[in-house]
Amino acid sequence: AQSVTQLGSHVSVSEGALVLLRCNYSSSVPPYLFWYVQYPNQGLQLLLKYTSAATLVKGINDFEAEFKKSETSFHLTKPSAHMSDAAEYFCAVSVNTGGFKTIFGAGTRLFVKA
Amino acid sequence: DGGITQSPKYLFRKEGQNVTLSCEQNLNHDAMYWYRQDPGQGLRLIYYSQIVNDFQKGDIAEGYSVSREKKESFPLTVTSAQKNPTAFYLCASSMLVAVNNEQFFGPGTRLTVL
Numbered sequence: 001a002q003s004v005t006q007l008g009s010h011v012s013v014s015e016g017a018l019v020l021l022r023c024n025y026s027s028s029v030p031p032y033l034f035w036y037v038q039y040p041n042q043g044l045q046l047l048l049k050y051t052s053a054a055t056l057v058k059g060i061n062d063f064e065a066e067f068k069k070s071e072t073s074f075h076l077t078k079p080s081a082h083m084s085d086a087a088e089y090f091c092a093v094s095v096n097t098g099g100f101k102t103i104f105g106a107g108t109r110l111f112v113k114a
Numbered sequence: 115d116g117g118i119t120q121s122p123k124y125l126f127r128k129e130g131q132n133v134t135l136s137c138e139q140n141l142n143h144d145a146m147y148w149y150r151q152d153p154g155q156g157l158r159l160i161y162y163s164q165i166v167n168d169f170q171k172g173d174i175a176e177g178y179s180v181s182r183e184k185k186e187s188f189p190l191t192v193t194s195a196q197k198n199p200t201a202f203y204l205c206a207s208s209m210l211v212a213v214n215n216e217q218f219f220g221p222g223t224r225l226t227v228l
Contacts, residue, residue, distance in 0.1 A: 009154060032215060034216060036219075041202075041222065041224070042221055042222065043118075043120075043204055043206075043219030043220050043221045043222050044157075044204070044206075044217075044219040045219070046216050046217075046218075049216055090156065090157070094215050102215070102217060104149075104156045104157040105156055106154060106155060106156040107154075107156050
């Protein structure tokens with residue numbers, strides 16, 4: 001069965017600093033991996049997705065993530081944090097087991113300090 | 115403008131009442147999902163549907179019911195059997211093709227039991 005672990009329920013960075021949000025997955029078959037962002041009292045929006053084409057995936061707002069099979073990781077990074085990046089971020093894994101099922105991580109709340 | 119709408123945004127329920135949350139999509143997606151979100155627990159799947167007139171239980175279906183009479187609509191009823199219904203409810207939809215299994219989310223409904 002697949003699972004997703006997001007390391008750190010809260011991450012705090014200064015404006016302009018590197019953002020690193022960690023995600024590790026477990027899957028017995030090749031996974032599809034996603035990062036979503038959620039602003040307060042809103043739904044989730046897709047940031048980026050890995051679908052086996054390229055291991056380094058670029059998303060919106062300068063976010064990117066690298067799929068590392070050997071480490072079963074899909075960490076999200078952004079070179080320079082902006083105040084508007086403060087939100088909750090969810091990593092998700094989806095596998096085809098006769099039908100797609102998506103499992104979401106518990107989420108990481110990002111705080112950006114001025 | 116294509117997307118998913120949920121209504122109402124906020125809903126208050128007295129104990130013992132059934133309430134129905136609306137979810138409509140005009141993305142022509144086959145699959146639709148209902149999630150419950152509680153602080154620190156990520157998203158938990160309640161029900162999902164891949165085709166009209168068919169749906170499957172997710173991980174926490176007890177106390178909830180759904181219908182899928184039209185492709186565009188997937189209402190969720192929170193019954194009086196759900197003992198702790200206060201939560202944020204998210205509806206999502208997706209295509210069923212592998213690389214496009216990203217889910218599109220509505221803005222959510224916050225349900226509070228008085």
